[in-house]
Structure formats: structure tokens, C-alpha cells
Amino acid sequence: MSKILLTSNGFFTDVIKQHFLQLIKGHLASKKATIITTASQQKQTNKFAIKAKEDLLRMGFNQVDFTDVEFDKPDSLENYDVIYINGGNPFYLLYHLKKSGADSILKKLAKQDIVFVGVVLEQLFLDKT
Structure with a gap:
């Protein structure tokens, strides 16, 4: 069963x-995290996405990637232990989650030992799944 952390301001x-x-659970150095940047116009250059990546690396993660479900293959999400959904336009995010099929993958991952972090309005998406 996944775990969800909802926050209005990241870490x-x-x-x-x-x-x-x-x-x-386990050593952070063996865990992989991704930051979904789809909701932000600046994508991976968004200052909050960059700060989240820096925070995760400082905590001890060796690998932190950015994922944009508008352009990246949604099944890549299955490779991560932590999925951090960065803030932005939740309607744009929800549209691309559904269009790409990432919504189905996230629902499947929610039944596993994955940690989800929802920031700001992305909580609306996490609340509904």
C-alpha cells in the first residue's frame, strides 16, 4: 500500500x-525518486521543482529525475520508489495524466509500497485516486 504526503509548500x-x-523504508541511497513537472509551465526549470530535487538529493537519494507525462513514457513511473507531484495547473496535469495513461499507472502504483508527495493543488488529483 502506498503512502501519501500532502503539503502546501514541498519540503x-x-x-x-x-x-x-x-x-x-530502507536506505535512501538505494531509492529512486521522480518529480512530475507537467503542471508547471517551466517544467524542470521551475524553481520549486529544482528545490525539491536538491532537497531529495540532500536527504540522501542518489537518483532524482524529472518526468513530464505530457512527453515522457508514463510506464517510466514504475521505476521509482518516490513520486513527487510538483505544483502548477492541476487541470493541465490531470488532462495529460489521462491522455498519456499515466493515471492508470499511478492507480496501479498506489497499491504498492510507493511514496507519493503531492504539492499544492495536485492534492486534488491524489485525493480522487
Whole structure:
């Protein structure tokens, strides 16, 4: 069963970081994370996506990637232990999740030991799945 952390401001505080780390089983260095950047106009150059990547690397993840479900193959999401959904336009994100089939993959992953982080309005998507 997956674990979900909903936050309005990413890993802004140490308390949020600690709650997140408590959801992770095993050594962080062996875990892979991806940041879904589809909702943001700036995609992977969005300052909040960049900060999230820096935070995850500082916490001990060796691999943190960006995924844009509008352009990337949605089945690539199956390769990650943590899926961080960055803020932006939730309607744009939801449209591309459905169009690409990533919504079905995320629903399947929700039954596994995956950690989801939803930031700002992406909580609407996570609440419905």
C-alpha cells in the first residue's frame, strides 16, 4: 500500500522532511525518486521543482529525475520508489495524466509500497485516486 504526503509548500520545513523520511523504508541511497513537472509551465526549470530535487538529493537519494507525462513514457513511473507531484495547473496535469495513461499507472502504483508527495493543488488529483 502506498503512502501519501500532502503539503502546501514541498519540503519547506524540517518537520515535513521528517514526516516524509518516516514514510521511506530502507536506505535512501538505494531509492529512486521522480518529480512530475507537467503542471508547471517551466517544467524542470521551475524553481520549486529544482528545490525539491536538491532537497531529495540532500536527504540522501542518489537518483532524482524529472518526468513530464505530457512527453515522457508514463510506464517510466514504475521505476521509482518516490513520486513527487510538483505544483502548477492541476487541470493541465490531470488532462495529460489521462491522455498519456499515466493515471492508470499511478492507480496501479498506489497499491504498492510507493511514496507519493503531492504539492499544492495536485492534492486534488491524489485525493480522487
